[in-house]
Amino acid sequence: MPPKNSSSSLPSKFRFMFLLFSFLLGTASAQLSSSYYATTCPSALSIIKSAVNAAVAVEKRMGASLLRLHFHDCFVQGCDASILLDDTATFTGEKTANPNINSVRGYDVVDTIKSQLESSCPGVVSCADILAVAARDSVVALGGSSWKVPLGRRDSTTASLSAANTDLPAPTSSLSQLIQAFSNKGLTAKEMVALSGSHTIGQARCTTFRSRIYNDTNINSSYATSLQANCPSTGGDNNLSPLDVTSPTSFDNAYFKNLLSKKGLLHSDQELYNGGFTDSQVTAYSSNLQTFKTDFGNAMIKMGNISPLTGSSGQIRTNCRKVN
Ligand code: HEM
Ligand SMILES: *[C@@H]1O[C@H](CO)[C@@H](O)[C@H](O)[C@H]1NC(C)=O
Ligand SMILES: *[C@@H]1O[C@H](CO)[C@@H](O)[C@H](O)[C@H]1NC(C)=O
Numbered sequence: 001m002p003p004k005n006s007s008s009s010l011p012s013k014f015r016f017m018f019l020l021f022s023f024l025l026g027t028a029s030a031q032l033s034s035s036y037y038a039t040t041c042p043s044a045l046s047i048i049k050s051a052v053n054a055a056v057a058v059e060k061r062m063g064a065s066l067l068r069l070h071f072h073d074c075f076v077q078g079c080d081a082s083i084l085l086d087d088t089a090t091f092t093g094e095k096t097a098n099p100n101i102n103s104v105r106g107y108d109v110v111d112t113i114k115s116q117l118e119s120s121c122p123g124v125v126s127c128a129d130i131l132a133v134a135a136r137d138s139v140v141a142l143g144g145s146s147w148k149v150p151l152g153r154r155d156s157t158t159a160s161l162s163a164a165n166t167d168l169p170a171p172t173s174s175l176s177q178l179i180q181a182f183s184n185k186g187l188t189a190k191e192m193v194a195l196s197g198s199h200t201i202g203q204a205r206c207t208t209f210r211s212r213i214y215n216d217t218n219i220n221s222s223y224a225t226s227l228q229a230n231c232p233s234t235g236g237d238n239n240l241s242p243l244d245v246t247s248p249t250s251f252d253n254a255y256f257k258n259l260l261s262k263k264g265l266l267h268s269d270q271e272l273y274n275g276g277f278t279d280s281q282v283t284a285y286s287s288n289l290q291t292f293k294t295d296f297g298n299a300m301i302k303m304g305n306i307s308p309l310t311g312s313s314g315q316i317r318t319n320c321r322k323v324n
Contacts, residue, residue, distance in 0.1 A: 032150030032308060036129075041121035048130060051113045052137040055106075060249040063138035064202025065106040070135035071198070071303065072104055073128065075185055076164045078307025080156035081127035083164070084110060084320040097164030102238065103205065107321075110134070114320050127320035128153035132304045139296075142201055144251030147297030150304065154314035157323045171208045171266040175276045178268060185306050191299040193272055193281045197292055199243040200255035204265055206231035206239040212267045218274055220262040227265075241265060256286035 037044040055062045073083045076094055083100065084107065085093040094100055110130055117125045129151045140146050169181040182192040210231055213224045223245065230239050242248030243265050244255045255269075259282050264270035273282040285292040315324050 031310065032152045032305065034148040034150055036151035037121075037125060041117070041124045043120050044117060044125050044129075045133060047116050047120060048113055048133045049137045051109065051116060052134050053141055055109045055112075056138065056141040060142065061201075061203060062106060062109060063142045063249075063251075064198075065104070066109060066131075066134045066138040067198055068202065069104060069106050069110070070131040071195070072100060072164070072168060073131050074303050074306045075167050075181075077156060077158070077160055078309070079128050079132060079153055079304055080307070080309050080314060081131060081153075081317065081320060082156045082159040084127055084131075085156075085159045085323065086321040088322075091159075092161050093159040094161055094164040097161050097168075099168040099170070100164060106134075110320055114318075118318060123316050123318060126153050126314075126316050127155045128308065130320070135300065135304075139251050139300075142249060142251040145290075145293040145297055147301060150301060152308070152310055154309040155317040155320075156309060156314050169268065171204075171268045172211070173268045173271065175271040175274070175278065178271060185303075187299070187302060189278060190281060190295070191302060193278050193285070194292065194295040194299040195303060196269065196272060197253065197255050197285065197296055199266070199269055200247070200253065201249060201251055202243050203240040203248070204243055205237060206241070207237040209241070209265050209267070212265070212270070216267060216270070218262055218270055219264075223261075223263045243269070253285050253289045253292045256282050256292065260286055 052063070052066065055066075069083065070079070073079055073081060076082055083094045083104070085091070087093050087095065095104070110127065113130050113134065114127060117130070132149050132151070132153065136147060136149050167181070167184065169178055173181065178192055179189045182189070182195075187195070209227070210233070212219060213227045213231060214233055227241055230236070230241060245258060245263055245265070246254045258264060259270060259273035262270065264273070272278045285295075317324055
């Protein structure tokens with residue numbers, strides 16, 4: 001060991017400068033951390049997991065609904081729980097936007113989780129973080145793989161009906177429109193394909209797939225015929241069919257296998273496997289469950305990182321439905 005001298009103290013000065021710099025950077029930009037509530041609310045993650053498991057035990061579809069809530073939150077103003085704000089006489093939120101109305105569900109499960117968290121750790125855990133953790137716990141409850149959820153998002157004091165109408169992809173979208181919608185949020189085409197694997201669970205209303213089952217040509221004809229029984233050419237708009245015809249309550253890769261046999265329920269689903277450049281990704285996920293699950297978790301982390309409010313931005317709502 002050489003003796004300490006003045007020149008050997010230089011690296012430690014640099015290290016201090018580096019730490020200071022990264023601290024300043026960290027506070028200026030969004031830095032989420034999976035241990036965010038470790039000291040301020042150590043029971044947060046177990047409270048959320050128990051409540052999600054209880055809700056999924058009552059109704060498996062709720063796992064799908066909670067997963068979708070996080071997606072519809074993050075694509076509109078970022079992951080800031082803006083979707084949870086109720087309309088009032090003076091405030092219009094996102095719940096009546098076309099992709100959400102008569103469709104998004106799970107708000108009362110979030111209310112239950114929030115009130116339990118407020119009892120244990122008042123004013124600490126954000127509604128936006130509840131959505132991110134509940135989405136992960138839902139996937140795990142239905143058989144998917146886990147991931148560590150980065151935390152520390154804060155809640156918005158605003159919502160945007162117009163952004164909810166423009167920024168969420170429609171079931172009539174073409175492949176290029178889907179890629180554009182995700183690229184607008186900083187997500188790649190590959191991540192878009194992985195995240196679309198969410199449609200291996202949950203249900204869709206007839207109104208979202210009617211034109212596909214009567215007019216699309218790239219649909220399995222026996223599949224189309226069987227769907228028409230519960231989705232007439234007029235009426236029955238709210239009749240439900242599973243997004244994954246083979247295993248609608250299992251978080252597996254059957255969604256991708258279905259696409260190979262032209263059994264995507266939504267027009268947008270089948271666009272991922274219709275002779276375009278995402279075909280190879282669909283084929284890969286259809287034959288490798290573990291690759292899909294790993295890529296899905298990583299893509300969820302990236303989606304969960306869309307423009308979070310951190311530091312002193314936003315607030316920790318005490319009631320997810322309204323601004324404090
Ligand atoms: C790729 C573009 C996407 C389009 C066009 C799309 C569209 C839709 C539509 C139309 C429904 C049925 C809604 C209804 O009829 O009420 C639905 C359901 C669902 N979506 Fe997507 N989605 C997309 C991506 C995603 C992503 C990225 C996720 C999650 C990360 C997701 C999760 C779900 C889930 C879980 C359901 C079932 C919800 C339930 O049963 O309550 N979707 N989606
Ligand atoms: C199918 O396409 C025809 C011709 O474009 C249209 O008139 C009809 O409304 C479509 N049907 C459905 C169920 O979308
Ligand atoms: C359509 O579905 C039937 C019944 O599930 C299946 O036997 C057939 O192979 C499918 N057709 C195509 C083109 O994938």
